[in-house]
Amino acid sequence: MVRDNDMASTIVIFGASGDLTSRKLIPALFRLFQKKRLPEGTRIVGVSRSDFSDDQWRNQLGETTEKFLPASFTAEDWKQFCQHVYYRPGDITKADDFVALGDYLNELEGTACDRVYYLSTSPRLYESAITLMGQAGLADEATGTRRVIIEKPFGTDLASAEALNCSIHKSFNEHQIYRIDHYLGKETVQNLFALRFANTIFEPLWNRNYIDHVQITVAEEVVIGRRAGYYDTSGILRDMFQNHLLQLMMITAMEAPARYDANLVRDEKVKVLHSVRPMSGADFAKNTLRGQYQGYLQEDGVPAGSQTATFAALKLYIDNWRWKGVPFYLRSGKAMSCRTTQIVIQFRSPPHLLFPSGKTRTPEANQLVIQVQPAEGLQLYFQSKVPDTEMKTRTSHFDFLFQEAGPGGMPDAYQRLLMDAVNGDASLFARSDEVELAWSIIDPIINAWGSAAAPDLHVYEPGLWGPTESTEWMQGQKRSWFDVCPVI
Known part of the structure; x- marks a missing residue:
């Protein structure tokens, strides 16, 4: 990892046990790590309802990353990368779990730190998850930037898109919202x-x-x-x-x-x-x-x-x-x-x-x-x-x-978009x-x-x-x- 003068970043992936995480997100972050493009001290925290320990999630991701990156994967690089990978069980429909996640992240980071939240979840959960994030203080930028990445589809028509935008803007400002299209x-x-x-x-x-x-x-x-x-x-x-x-x-x-x-x-x-x-x-x-x-x-x-x-x-x-x-x-x-x-x-x-x-x-x-x-x-x-x-x-x-x-x-494509x-x-x-x-x-x-x-x-x-x-x-x-x- 490079750019020692940059503030450290934490990338929080909600829906960490899903297919997108293992197939695209972790391989992309691993390649960025190999290319020395992630800021020094970057951490990756997975959140989902599955009951994993840090090591269990790391081992599972090691197998899937090797599968999806056969030409780039090396055991030595993975050993170094996975030291920055953590797992936190949590249900994104429960307010208490967001509060507990906030305490966990503060303890893990120890000091001021930028964060990127990635919603790799069902679209029907976007609105409630972001609302609970806001209520738990996870959008507050007093100790670093806070950005949220939202996968498509963003609404199912104009009315639902407007409603979703309105709801999200109650927790995050527009400059914090990153609606992703991998194309x-x-x-x-x-x-x-x-x-x-x-x-x-x-x-x-x-x-x-x-x-x-x-x-x-x-x-x-x-x-x-x-x-x-x-x-x-x-x-x-x-x-x-x-x-x-x-x-x-x-x-x-x-x-x-x-x-x-x-x-x-x-x-x-x-x-x-x-x-x-x-x-x-x-x-x-x-x-x-x-x-x-x-x-x-x-x-x-x-x-x-x-x-x-x-x-x-x-x-x-x-x-x-x-x-x-x-x-x-x-x-x-x-x-x-x-x-x-x-x-x-x-x-x-x-x-x-x-x-x-x-x-x-x-x-x-x-x-x-x-x-x-x-x-x-x-x-x-x-x-x-x-x-x-x-x-x-x-x-x-x-x-x-x-x-x-x-x-x-x-x-x-996810390498470029995650880095951006x-x-x-x-x-x-x-x-x-x-x-x-x-x-x-x-x-x-x-x-x-x-x-x-x-x-x-x-x-x-x-x-x-x-x-x-x-x-x-x-x-x-x-x-x-x-x-x-x-x-x-």
């Missing part, structure tokens, strides 16, 4: 800032004059499996659009902040949401499309005749000077052809076809494809001449793979107004889909790119989806 911790998403604002070759073209449309796709191969209890009441819009897809859209479309500062970055993202054209009337049938994979109704726990969408495509417009008239196509689905998250910047076609008809095919317009996962990198498609021909053109591409550009491989929370950098975390604005865009679509005027629910075969109607929908607009699995 924003991915190197490729962060590289969008560098791509746009650290280069002069892209930004002048990043507008309605040169871009025909933007596609943002989050596709998953998996079916819902045993998640029917959550998924059938959520659906694809709540599960993926309100958070992941709108976040990616905001970063793609935002203006450059005056400087890289958390509030200024989030101000620009919020401006994008303010500019999204509201849907009404016939817009829901014209600009949205929904589907359900064949076999969803046979999944364990899915009610008979469920109309829950497992696929959705939306066409949104951002009505400002930069993007007026440029459609943003957002698409996501389960049981798709492959697992991929990608942003496609589709440039306009050349205004005049220079080469004679018959000597070349109609050239395809340029594309910039930003692969967010699993193959994190960039692909730039452009036209070039076929060698040893009169004047035939073909589509060529430049590829850039982020993993090849950095030592040690690509870090897990410890350091107090909220640039990649959602602000309360951002969350509420996102729900205000998605809520009307959810309501329209639940009404008598809902668009048809198209059934699609697993392993495809969604319903055939989605392809026809794009073709009707003289456009096509970028249905390519990542190959870089």
Whole structure:
């Protein structure tokens, strides 16, 4: 651990016996420890109802961390790291347990210390847990900073998000609240800032004059499996659009902040949401499309005749000077052809076809494809001449793979996000107004889909790119989806 002049930090993980803790949080913190990026004296305290001793929890985490980090794990590093790991049994529904936790942390720390609380628990417990934290004095910053990280989903609609924000603000101030979306911790998403604002070759073209449309796709191969209890009441819009897809859209479309500062970055993202054209009337049938994979109704726990969408495509417009008239196509689905998250910047076609008809095919317009996962990198498609021909053109591409550009491989998103929370950098975390604005865009679509005027629910075969109607929908607009699995 480094930076001896920094105040020590304690990271408290509520829901310490859960899957997220063992699969993501502890491995991320262990890698940060190995990279010497955690402040000197950092402690990690797990809290859950399970009855573990410190050593029992350390031993269990050692096994799971080795499983999830086979290439990085060493027994010697773990021996050093686990000395900073502690466990405290506690029930986050009981006020007395929070008071006892506060006494335990004060005794463990012994002096002034910063704290980060991570709520790796069921979302239904967020409000009561944070209320009890406030009542127990755990949000008080008299002896160091106090920050709370909250996992998605943050509410299930605008009303519940507003109520949750209001409740949390009674215990924590907005600057203490870190609403996490792991997509924003991915190197490729962060590289969008560098791509746009650290280069002069892209930004002048990043507008309605040169871009025909933007596609943002989050596709998953998996079916819902045993998640029917959550998924059938959520659906694809709540599960993926309100958070992941709108976040990616905001970063793609935002203006450059005056400087890289958390509030200024989030101000620009919020401006994008303010500019999204509201849907009404016939817009829901014209600009949205929904589907359900064949076999969803046979999944364990899915009610008979469920109309829950497992696929959705939306066409949104951002009505400002930069993007007026440029459609943003957002698409996501389960049981798709492959697992991929990608942003496609589709440039306009050349205004005049220079080469004679018959000597070349109609050239395809340029594309910039930003692969967010699993193959994190960039692909730039452009036209070039076929060698040893009169004047035939073909589509060529430049590829850039982020993993090849950095030592040690690509870090897990949670490494960056946990480190930012410890350091107090909220640039990649959602602000309360951002969350509420996102729900205000998605809520009307959810309501329209639940009404008598809902668009048809198209059934699609697993392993495809969604319903055939989605392809026809794009073709009707003289456009096509970028249905390519990542190959870089």
